[in-house]
Amino acid sequence: MSKSYRPTYAKINLSHLYDNYKYVLSLNPNKTIMPVIKANGYGHGAIEIMNYLYDKGVVTYAVSLLEEAIELRKANHQIKILMLGPITKDELSVAESYHIDITAYNKYIIDDLLNTHMHVNVHLKIDTGMHRYGLDHEDEILNYVKLIQDHQTLKLEGIYTHFATADENYEYYLKQLDMFRSILSNIKSKPKMIH
Numbered sequence: 001m002s003k004s005y006r007p008t009y010a011k012i013n014l015s016h017l018y019d020n021y022k023y024v025l026s027l028n029p030n031k032t033i034m035p036v037i038k039a040n041g042y043g044h045g046a047i048e049i050m051n052y053l054y055d056k057g058v059v060t061y062a063v064s065l066l067e068e069a070i071e072l073r074k075a076n077h078q079i080k081i082l083m084l085g086p087i088t089k090d091e092l093s094v095a096e097s098y099h100i101d102i103t104a105y106n107k108y109i110i111d112d113l114l115n116t117h118m119h120v121n122v123h124l125k126i127d128t129g130m131h132r133y134g135l136d137h138e139d140e141i142l143n144y145v146k147l148i149q150d151h152q153t154l155k156l157e158g159i160y161t162h163f164a165t166a167d168e169n170y171e172y173y174l175k176q177l178d179m180f181r182s183i184l185s186n187i188k189s190k191p192k193m194i195h
Contacts, residue, residue, distance in 0.1 A: 012044045014052045021053065034082065034195065037072075038064035047075050054079060066091050069100040082123055082158070086133065096120050101157055105133035110144050113154055122148055123158035123193065126183060128176035130164040138183050145187055158193030159184070 025033050035053060037046040050061055050072055059078065063069050064085040072081050082101040089112045095102050101121040104110045113122065126141060127134030135141045148156045161180045163173055184194065 010044065012048075014049070017049065018053065018056055021056075021058065032060050032193070033058070034060045034062050036062045036084070038062070038068060038084065040068075046072065050076065050079065066094060066100070069095070070098055073098045073100065092116065092118055092120065103133070104144070104148070106135065107140070107144075110148070114147055114151060117153050119153045119155075121155045121157035123160055123191075123195075124148070124156065126159065126161045126180060128161045128163065128179045129172065130162045132162070134161065138186070141183055142186055149189060156191045158191050158195060159187070160193070160195040 021033060021035065025031075035049070035058065037049050040046045041049040046063070046068065054076060060080040060082075061072060062082040062084050063072060064083070066083060066085075066087060069081045069083045072079065080101065081099075082103070083095065084103050086105070087095060087102050087109060089109070092102070092112065096118045101123055103125050104113060104122050105125040105127075110124075113120065124141070124144060125134040127136040135144065145156060145159070148154050161176065163176050165172055184190065
């Protein structure tokens with residue numbers, strides 16, 4: 001006999017998830033919406049979420065870790081995957097072999113990329129105030145944008161930031177947004193994805 005002293009469970013309604021997706025898409029109908037399904041879809045089943053949304057036409061996803069990206073890739077070879085979290089020099093070839101877009105967030109990983117002939121899509125992360133990962137000096141950012149764009153095998157697929165306290169401190173959010181927009185305004189050839 002099983003005793004449950006904490007009869008709590010999470011019931012996931014995938015149609016409600018898709019309703020949320022459609023709502024966000026309705027706000028920006030010409031944009032690509034990239035569901036973030038890291039940490040096993042925040043504990044709700046990344047593969048199940050991806051399969052359901054893929055059947056609805058969603059083809060771009062983000063995760064945090066390389067093992068999460070590999071799990072998604074093994075489940076579906078057609079989707080586009082961005083790894084948001086850190087990556088080491090030794091893991092770059094793994095990301096390349098599984099066709100996983102990576103985040104370049106500091107000079108070390110960018111220098112490692114620039115010294116390879118790997119075919120990797122890169123998203124440059126800008127630190128506008130989260131202070132977790134990302135570049136925060138505009139001249140350095142613009143220099144790396146140019147170096148990546150001029151590289152023979154790398155492709156600058158995107159540039160993004162992660163706003164800190166976006167829903168708690170509106171004034172600080174606006175300061176971060178201004179910084180991000182200022183950097184973007186100085187990039188002559190913008191990448192495909194700004195997020």
